[in-house]
Amino acid sequence: MVARISASDLRRLVDDDADFELIDTRPPDNFAAWHAPGARNVPFKPGDVDVAQRLREQTGLEPDARIVTICAMGITSDHFATALEQAGYENVTVVEGGMRAWSAVYDTVTVPTDADDVTIIQVQRRAKGCLGYLVISRRTGTAAVIDPTRHTAEFVSLADRHEVEITDVFDTHVHADHISGGRKLADEVGATYHLGERATERGVQYEFDPLSRNDVVTVGDLSIKALAVPGHTTEMANYLVNDVAVFTGDTLFTASVGRTELQFGDAAAADGAALLYDSLHGTLLAEPDSVLVCPGHFALEADGTSSEVTPGEPVFATIRALRTAAPLLQLPEAEFVARLTANLPEKPPNYETVIAINTGARDLTDEQEATKLELGPNNCAIAEQTC
Numbered sequence: 001m002v003a004r005i006s007a008s009d010l011r012r013l014v015d016d017d018a019d020f021e022l023i024d025t026r027p028p029d030n031f032a033a034w035h036a037p038g039a040r041n042v043p044f045k046p047g048d049v050d051v052a053q054r055l056r057e058q059t060g061l062e063p064d065a066r067i068v069t070i071c072a073m074g075i076t077s078d079h080f081a082t083a084l085e086q087a088g089y090e091n092v093t094v095v096e097g098g099m100r101a102w103s104a105v106y107d108t109v110t111v112p113t114d115a116d117d118v119t120i121i122q123v124q125r126r127a128k129g130c131l132g133y134l135v136i137s138r139r140t141g142t143a144a145v146i147d148p149t150r151h152t153a154e155f156v157s158l159a160d161r162h163e164v165e166i167t168d169v170f171d172t173h174v175h176a177d178h179i180s181g182g183r184k185l186a187d188e189v190g191a192t193y194h195l196g197e198r199a200t201e202r203g204v205q206y207e208f209d210p211l212s213r214n215d216v217v218t219v220g221d222l223s224i225k226a227l228a229v230p231g232h233t234t235e236m237a238n239y240l241v242n243d244v245a246v247f248t249g250d251t252l253f254t255a256s257v258g259r260t261e262l263q264f265g266d267a268a269a270a271d272g273a274a275l276l277y278d279s280l281h282g283t284l285l286a287e288p289d290s291v292l293v294c295p296g297h298f299a300l301e302a303d304g305t306s307s308e309v310t311p312g313e314p315v316f317a318t319i320r321a322l323r324t325a326a327p328l329l330q331l332p333e334a335e336f337v338a339r340l341t342a343n344l345p346e347k348p349p350n351y352e353t354v355i356a357i358n359t360g361a362r363d364l365t366d367e368q369e370a371t372k373l374e375l376g377p378n379n380c381a382i383a384e385q386t387c
Contacts, residue, residue, distance in 0.1 A: 002078060002081040002082055002085060002092060002093070002094050003092070003093045003094070004074075004093065004094050004095075004096045005068065005093050005094070005095060005096065006095070006096055006097075006101065007095055007096070007097060007101035007102045007104065007105045008105060009095075010022075010036065010068065010070075010095050010102065010105075011105050011126065011311075013068070014036070014037055014038065015311055015312070019066060020066040020067065020068050021040065021059065021061055021065055021066065021067050021068070022036060022038050022039040022040065022068050022069075022070060023039070023040055023041075023042050023055070023059070023067055023068070023069050023070070023077075023080070024036070024039040024040065024041050024042070024069075024070050024071065024077075025041075025042060025043060025044040025069060025070070025071045025076050025077045025080045026041070026043065026071050026072055026076075026099070027043055028041060028043055030072070030375075031043075032302065033302055033349075033375070033376055034099075034127075034302050034304075034375060034376040034377060035099075035302070035303060035304055036070060036099070036102055036127070036304045037303065037304040037305050038304075039070065039303075039304070040058075040059055042054065042055055042058050042059065042080075044071075044076060044077075044079070044080045044083075045076065046076065046079045048083075051080065051083040051084060051087065052083070052084055052087030052088070052089065055084065063087075063088045063089045063090055064090060064091070065089070065091070066091045066093075067081075067084065067089065067091065067092045067093070068092075068093045068094075068095060069081045069084075069092065069093070069094050069095070070094075070095040070098050070099060070102070071098045071099070072098050072099055072100065073097060073098045073099075073100050073371075074094060074095060074096050074097045074098040074100075074101070075098070077094050077095065077098060078094045081093070081094045099127075099375070100368075100371040102126075102127050103125075103127045103128060103371065103374060103375070104125075104127075104151050105125075105126045105127060106123055106124060106125055106126065106151070106154050107123075107124040107126055107311055107312060108121055108122070108123050108124070108158060109121070109122050109124065109312060109313060109314045110122070110314065111245065111292065111294060111314045111316050112314070113244050113245065113292065115242060115244045116138070117137065117138055117139060117221045117222075117242065118135065118136065118137065118138065118221075118222060118241060118242055118244055118245075119135070119136040119138055119162075120133060120134075120135055120136075120241075120244075120245055120292075120294065121133065121134040121135075121136070121158060121162070122294065122314050122315065122316075123148075123149075123154060123155065123158065124298075124309070124311075124315070125149055125151075125178075126311065127300075127304065127377070128149075128177075128178060128300070128374065128377060128378055129297050129298045129299065129300035129306065129309075129377050129378045130147075130149050130177075130178055130296070130297060130378060131147065131294070131295060131296055131297055131298060131315060132145065132146065132147045132148045132149055132155065133145065133146040133147065133247060133294060134155060134158050134159060134162070134164075134166075135219075135222060135224075135241055135245075135247075136162060136164050137164075137219055137220025137221045137222045138221070139220065139221050140220030140221055141163065141164050141165060141220070142164060142165050142166075142167050142219055142220035142222075143159055143162075143164040143165065143166050143167070143219065143220075144166070144167070144168045144169070144170060144217075144219045144222065144224060144241075145159075145166055145168075145169045145170070145182075145185060145191075146169075146170045146171075146172070146239060146247045147170070147171060147172055147175075147180075147182070147247070147249060147296050148169065148180070148181040148182055148185045149178055149179070149180070149181050150178070150179040150180065150181040150184070150370060151181065152181040152184050152185040152188055155181070155185055156185070156188065156189065159189075165189075166185070166189045166191050167191050167192065167219055167220075168191050168192050168193075168194060168217055168219050168224070169182050169183075169185050169186040169189075169191045169192070169193050169194065170182070170193075170194045170195075170217075170224070170237075170239055170247075171193075171194070171195050172196075172236060172237055172238060172239070172247065172248070172249025172250070172251075172296060173195075173196065173199075173232065173233045173235055173236045173237070173249055173250065174195075174199060174202050174204065174233060174235065174355055174358050174359055175250075175354065175355075175358050175380075176262045176263075176348055176351040176354055176355050176358075176380065177297075177348040177351065177354065177374075177378040177379055177380050178354065178374050178378065179354060179357055179358065179364065179370055179373065179374060180358045182195075183206050183208070183360075192209050192217075193207070193208045193209065194208060194209045194210075194211050194217060194226075195208045195209075195210065195211065195235065195237065196210070196211055196226065196228065196235040196236060196237030197210035197211060197212045197235070198230075198234050198235035199235040201234065201235065202233070202234070202235050202263075202359060203359045203361055204359045204360060205359060205360035205361060206360040211226035211237055212226065212228070213226065213227070213228040214226065214227075221242075222241055222242055223241070223242055224239050224240070224241050225239065225240040225241075226238075226239060227239070227240055227246070227283050227284070228279075228283070229248075229251045229276075229279035229280075229283055229284060230272075230275045230276075230279055231251060231258060231260055231272055231273070231275040231276025231277070231278075231279045231280070232249070232250045232251055232258030232259065232260060232262075232263075232272070232276060232380070233250075233262075233263045234263065234275075236249060236250070236251055236258075236279075237249075238251055238283075238284065240287065240291070243287075243288065243291060244291065244292065245291060245292040245293075245294050245316075246284065246287060246291055246292070246293060246294065246319075247294045247296075248284065248293055248294065248295050248296065249295070249296040250295075250296050250297065250380045250381070251276070251279060251280070251284065252280060252284055252293055252295060252322065253295040253296075253297060253298070253299070253381055254293065254295055254298070254308065254315060254316065254317040254322070255298075255299055255308050255381075256299065256328075256381035256382055257276065257280065257328060257329075257340070257381065257382060258276065258380060258381060258382070259340070259344070259345060259380060259381060259382050260272030260273045260275075260276055260340060260341075261341075261344055262347065262348075262351060262380070266344060269340070269341045269344060270337050270340075270341050273336065273337040273340040273341055274333065274337055276340070277333045277336050277337065280329065281329075284319070285319060285322070285323045285329065287319050288319065289318060289319055289320035289323075290318060290319070290320070291318065291319045292316050292317070292318060292319075293316060293317045293318065293319060293322060294315075294316050295315065295316075296380075297378045297380055297381065298315045299381060300377035300378065301377065302376070302377060304377075339382075340382055345379060345381075345382065346379065347379070348376070348378070348379040348380065349373075349375060349376055350372075350373045350374075353373055354373055354374070357373075
């Protein structure tokens with residue numbers, strides 16, 4: 001029987017730069033759109049013959065090579081690995097759950113601050129580039145979660161490890177690239193769920209606490225102030241915590257800014273870009289130099305790599321660093337708008353369906369549907385990663 005490893009085991013192999021070959025057996029189009037770092041594509045379907053010969057022709061791998069196989073859900077790659085074993089390959093392993101499991105691999109890192117009253121833990125969804133946060137009030141043992149993904153158990157177990165109670169859950173906006181776990185997590189732990197007040201205009205149908213500009217939510221010793229920052233979406237809210245950090249969702253990243261046509265449409269993308277310019281310069285960049293910018297995503301390529309992130313290290317910047325050095329933020333408004341709308345990037349796959357689920361207009365049927373809807377890296381930043 002073929003040996004199996006978990007997606008977390010694959011992460012360790014990747015991070016340790018282990019000597020192995022990762023073979024992805026999915027169709028070429030699926031592979032090109034999104035795959036794990038270092039993977040090579042050898043398309044396969046059950047019933048294929050001369051599998052070992054084809055592998056050698058395409059990769060040069062001999063029977064003594066250490067091979068790890070992966071597919072969409074770990075089924076086809078299992079057949080592929082079995083065929084290789086029968087052909088004499090001695091060290092073949094299958095990733096259980098395939099890319100579905102890989103998409104649910106998370107890293108947790110602490111964002112360094114000088115504050116003695118707040119701990120910020122960043123939850124990095126490695127294969128999607130999504131960033132969520134557990135923000136802890138140290139003295140009271142209470143916490144808030146910001147922008148949780150649908151794998152809510154990650155946030156519950158993280159809170160348990162730190163022995164804190166989640167009392168409040170915040171989403172910065174109606175996400176388009178992934179299914180939010182905000183409402184679900186709030187229900188699971190009995191917390192209050194918050195969104196910007198204009199979320200109703202986006203068609204959000206479930207119950208939430210609407211936050212207006214400058215509303216403050218108290219979580220233990222944490223003062224969480226809502227900042228209205230329309231641009232990426234009309235209801236976008238960012239959250240300033242104790243003047244230590246601001247959680248910017250898809251408004252401002254460490255290497256880019258949010259795209260504006262997903263809600264506004266291509267024809268009105270310039271209107272959204274003008275709103276975003278005002279939000280950046282009139283609100284976010286007016287915060288003190290030392291405030292940390294904690295974004296909702298990091299840039300991720302289709303090949304699973306990122307020039308922005310080192311696994312195990314936090315993703316953040318300071319207001320001062322972005323205000324003074326980010327090229328996009330140095331532009332006058334007209335040039336900024338023109339830059340954001342000149343070459344609109346490809347839209348996230350299934351984004352309209354994802355939005356419908358995140359507003360409550362459509363039910364999510366099962367885990368398999370969720371996995372299909374979320375396939376691929378996030379795509380909520382502008383294409384030019386030069387900010």
